[in-house]
Amino acid sequence: MTAKPIPDLHLTLASASPRRRELLARLGIEPDAVAPADIDETPRKDELPRDYAVRMAREKALAVAADGFVLGGDTVVAVGRRILPKAEDEATARRCLELLSGRRHRVLSAIALRAPDGSLRERLNETVVRFKRFSDAEIGAYLASGEWHGKAGGYAIQGAAEGLVVWLQGSHSGVMGLPLYETRTLLVSAGFALG
Ligand SMILES: Cc1cn([C@H]2C[C@H](O)[C@@H](COP(=O)(O)OP(=O)(O)OP(=O)(O)O)O2)c(=O)[nH]c1=O
Numbered sequence: 001m002t003a004k005p006i007p008d009l010h011l012t013l014a015s016a017s018p019r020r021r022e023l024l025a026r027l028g029i030e031p032d033a034v035a036p037a038d039i040d041e042t043p044r045k046d047e048l049p050r051d052y053a054v055r056m057a058r059e060k061a062l063a064v065a066a067d068g069f070v071l072g073g074d075t076v077v078a079v080g081r082r083i084l085p086k087a088e089d090e091a092t093a094r095r096c097l098e099l100l101s102g103r104r105h106r107v108l109s110a111i112a113l114r115a116p117d118g119s120l121r122e123r124l125n126e127t128v129v130r131f132k133r134f135s136d137a138e139i140g141a142y143l144a145s146g147e148w149h150g151k152a153g154g155y156a157i158q159g160a161a162e163g164l165v166v167w168l169q170g171s172h173s174g175v176m177g178l179p180l181y182e183t184r185t186l187l188v189s190a191g192f193a194l195g
Pocket of ligand 1: 016019036073075076077086150151152155156157158175177
């Protein structure tokens with residue numbers, strides 16, 4: 001007889017991002033299900049980057065119908081109060097890189113966990129990153145790499161972009177999409193049994 005799964009112990013990752021899954025695996029966690037949340041990701045008028053990141057993580061965790069725990073996450077790159085887009089085309093990626101060149105920016109990475117009793121817990125990681133001042137050749141080479149595609153702020157720190165980072169204060173995993181310290185403490189505080 002096959003043992004019936006216990007729904008309360010299930011974890012669903014409400015994300016289409018393969019990086020979030022890889023980062024979760026570093027905590028020894030393999031989600032029982034991966035179910036991308038289909039939500040409207042348009043920022044509200046005058047919404048602050050950190051409020052937007054937390055709201056998106058929360059909406060993702062709430063949008064997925066599943067038993068057990070549901071984990072949502074959202075990563076936002078911000079320059080001051082300005083939320084940078086996810087770069088879906090080269091022109092957008094170029095604009096992001098020109099804006100980020102030689103200056104500090106913030107990466108807000110929020111996570112939200114819906115527990116089996118329906119309660120919701122959230123955590124936010126804020127990391128400050130400073131890139132070198134980019135030459136035209138560096139921007140050209142980075143755009144040619146295609147690594148910017150689908151990434152908030154038009155770069156991926158897990159690739160060649162890290163070679164352009166002068167300084168970072170905060171969480172490397174947070175910039176990639178899932179801040180591991182916050183994720184671990186959130187799961188522990190909700191009573192999720194870590195391996
Ligand atoms: C800044 C930065 C962002 N990113 C990625 C992480 C996220 O996947 C993406 C930000 O978009 P998100 O909306 O946070 O995530 P997503 O659309 O990829 O997946 P889902 O909404 O289904 O969870 O940018 C990197 O991979 N590396 C980086 O250095």
